[in-house]
Amino acid sequence: MKTTFTRRDVIKNSAGLAGLGFLGNSMEHRFKEADTQAGIDLKGKVNHSACRWCYQAIPFEELVINAKKIGLQSIELTGPEEWDILKKHDMTAAIGWGKYPEGMGLTNFFNKIKNHDQLVAFYEDLIPRAAKVGVKNLITFSGNRDGMSDEQGLLNCKKGLQRIMKTAERHDVTISMELLNSKVNHKDYQCDHTEWGAVLCEMVGSDKFKLLYDIYHMQIMEGDVIATIKKHNQYISHYHTGGVPGRNEIDESQELNYSAIIKAIYDTGYKGFIGQEFIPARADKMASLEQAVKICDI
Numbered sequence: 001m002k003t004t005f006t007r008r009d010v011i012k013n014s015a016g017l018a019g020l021g022f023l024g025n026s027m028e029h030r031f032k033e034a035d036t037q038a039g040i041d042l043k044g045k046v047n048h049s050a051c052r053w054c055y056q057a058i059p060f061e062e063l064v065i066n067a068k069k070i071g072l073q074s075i076e077l078t079g080p081e082e083w084d085i086l087k088k089h090d091m092t093a094a095i096g097w098g099k100y101p102e103g104m105g106l107t108n109f110f111n112k113i114k115n116h117d118q119l120v121a122f123y124e125d126l127i128p129r130a131a132k133v134g135v136k137n138l139i140t141f142s143g144n145r146d147g148m149s150d151e152q153g154l155l156n157c158k159k160g161l162q163r164i165m166k167t168a169e170r171h172d173v174t175i176s177m178e179l180l181n182s183k184v185n186h187k188d189y190q191c192d193h194t195e196w197g198a199v200l201c202e203m204v205g206s207d208k209f210k211l212l213y214d215i216y217h218m219q220i221m222e223g224d225v226i227a228t229i230k231k232h233n234q235y236i237s238h239y240h241t242g243g244v245p246g247r248n249e250i251d252e253s254q255e256l257n258y259s260a261i262i263k264a265i266y267d268t269g270y271k272g273f274i275g276q277e278f279i280p281a282r283a284d285k286m287a288s289l290e291q292a293v294k295i296c297d298i
């Protein structure tokens with residue numbers, strides 16, 4: 001994507017709106033800001049995003065500004081307060097979240113019936129807030145098995161998720177369950193295989209329920225990344241990256257060929273974002289992020 005654009009480009013593209021007197025002072029100010037961005041030359045096919053939690057030492061607004069300069073359009077796994085800051089910089093959150101009900105999170109979520117009332121209330125509140133600022137995707141989790149069979153997990157998740165699907169559909173917001181590895185990072189997590197997630201998508205039966213395919217996590221659990229993406233892409237709404245092993249930079253120091261994987265993803269017709277979720281091991285974290293963006297910019 002061309003990340004530097006001139007004031008003339010902007011004015012040309014906004015000519016109709018300008019004619020309607022739509023261009024207020026704050027817009028004018030933002031266009032000036034855009035003129036002064038450094039930017040890197042990207043190809044325009046891939047929508048680039050990064051996860052906030054991998055850059056926690058960097059103050060949020062500073063991260064947003066610097067990420068925009070290297071071609072990102074989104075800082076994700078962010079919530080409503082951060083969405084306002086993103087909007088101020090004409091950025092978005094490719095996938096959002098919020099403050100989960102007490103005691104809930106990745107290990108304890110939709111596969112437990114006792115959580116459903118609180119989770120339904122949580123998403124009923126968050127979905128319209130996301131829609132209002134143009135955040136089109138919200139993350140969700142299965143929770144850990146805790147002795148539960150995979151069949152029972154499917155039934156329980158289906159029951160809870162179906163309660164929020166009408167709201168998701170009405171607001172055009174996708175709810176995406178993340179596939180995570182249960183071998184290294186998230187022992188006992190239930191949504192740890194693509195097939196299980198695909199069956200859940202069929203059971204929920206709404207095109208607003210999909211999977212977040214985390215390439216790092218699924219390489220650990222299943223391998224066969226490109227074939228799996230080709231087979232199941234209709235159920236996938238978002239992708240995360242990370243070097244295997246170690247979850248660090250996605251460069252030649254690890255085993256996956258990210259350029260080939262991203263090409264395969266976009267060959268499926270995918271129009272969404274690639275969310276960088278590696279933990280930078282090198283001191284210059286933004287240089288690592290810029291390198292990852294270039295690797296994925298097919």
Ligand SMILES: O=C(O)C(=O)CO
Pocket residue numbers: 178180185214240277
């Ligand atoms: O916590 C993790 O490991 C995740 O991938 C969250 O997105």
